[in-house]
Structure formats: structure tokens, C-alpha cells
Amino acid sequence: MSEQFFRDVSPEEPQLQPILSGLFAEYEARYGDYFSRQQEEELTEWYLPPHGLFIVLERDGEIIATGAFKPFDETTAELKRIWTRRDLRRQGLALLVLQELEHRALRAGYSRVYLTTGFRQPEAVRLYTGYGYQPHFDLDCDMELYSHPPHDGRLRFSKIIAVAAPVKEQA
Incomplete structure (x- = not known):
């Protein structure tokens, strides 16, 4: 039986380059230069604890999926770089990464996630x-969505991952 586990990494680790190259090659294949004019500069420190994180899912010593989060605001983590190796898709790996990122964002003090x-x-x-x-x-216009994207092409999502505890009144 194969062993798989999550590991925290620096986004600059050389061993990440093959999987990140695959991610960006897929973006290019799907979008061409559609997003090139709006690319943001990626800063390594965004993904470093205690406020950010970059993880990999490994199986038998190979990186098979990635995910990260960075601060969006004081209570919200922005999830990034959720990606599964192409030859291992449809096995639920992206969901495992998503669940791990939510769990870790909650532990880091965030109550919401955005992506x-x-x-x-x-x-x-x-x-x-x-x-x-x-x-x-609007999800109801999803057939049109994929041919006529929103103004900047990004589809935004959010989720509450923790409900704030009620504030106790002082007597």
C-alpha cells in the first residue's frame, strides 16, 4: 500500500519546480495570455508561517499535489496553487488538499477562506x-460562463470555516 502524507515546504524549494511548471503550463494551455496583463507578483513570504503556508501531498516520495494559502485580510486566508498532477486526477486528491488547507488555515487563526x-x-x-x-x-448562467467570462476572468468563491464565539457581556 502506498503511503501518502502532507509536508510543509518553501515555495522556492527546487523539488517543487517540476510540479509548478506543470501547473503553469496547464494555465497557459487553457488560457494562453488571457491573464498575462493582470499577473500579480508572487512573494515567497506570503506562503510562510505563521500567516501563510505552502504544502505538498507526497506519495511514495513523489509530489502529487500542492496547495497554499496566504493572508487575504485579518480573518480570511486566500487559497492558492491547488493542483494535482495530471496523471493522478479524479482520485479525490484536490479535495484532500482543500480539506488540509482549511484545517491549517483554521489553526492559523483564520475564520474564512477565499479563492x-x-x-x-x-x-x-x-x-x-x-x-x-x-x-x-451567477452559477445559473454557467453554460455562458465558460465562453463569456466575467470582466477579469476570475471566478471568486468564499467559505466560512469557523464561527466566531459569542462575545460575553461584562457584568
Whole structure:
């Protein structure tokens, strides 16, 4: 039986380059240069504890999936880089990464998570809506969505992962 486990990593680790190259190659294949004018600069420190995190899922010594979060605001973590190796899809690995990121964001003190995906990723939309994420766009026009994207092409989602404890009144 194969052993798989999560491991925290720096996003600059050389062993991440093959899987990150696969991620960005897939983005390029799906979108071409659609997002090139709006690319944000990635800063390594975004993904470092205590406020951020970059994890990999490993099986038999190989990285098979990734995920990360960074601060979005004081109570919200933004999930990023959720990706599964192409040859291992449809095994529930992205959901495992999503669950681990939520758990770790909660432990880091966040009560909400936020993420975006691109308009040409219907499988990601199904994953997020199926796991309780609230879309910030109209799901009813989903057939049009994939051919006529929203103004910037990003599909936004959020989810509450913890309910704040009630404030006790002072006597």
C-alpha cells in the first residue's frame, strides 16, 4: 500500500519546480495570455508561517499535489496553487488538499477562506461548490460562463470555516 502524507515546504524549494511548471503550463494551455496583463507578483513570504503556508501531498516520495494559502485580510486566508498532477486526477486528491488547507488555515487563526479559479476550469467550480464554497457569480448562467467570462476572468468563491464565539457581556 502506498503511503501518502502532507509536508510543509518553501515555495522556492527546487523539488517543487517540476510540479509548478506543470501547473503553469496547464494555465497557459487553457488560457494562453488571457491573464498575462493582470499577473500579480508572487512573494515567497506570503506562503510562510505563521500567516501563510505552502504544502505538498507526497506519495511514495513523489509530489502529487500542492496547495497554499496566504493572508487575504485579518480573518480570511486566500487559497492558492491547488493542483494535482495530471496523471493522478479524479482520485479525490484536490479535495484532500482543500480539506488540509482549511484545517491549517483554521489553526492559523483564520475564520474564512477565499479563492479564485479561472473561467475555463469547470472541474474546479464543481469541486468548490460541491464542498460548500459560495460563488460570487451567477452559477445559473454557467453554460455562458465558460465562453463569456466575467470582466477579469476570475471566478471568486468564499467559505466560512469557523464561527466566531459569542462575545460575553461584562457584568
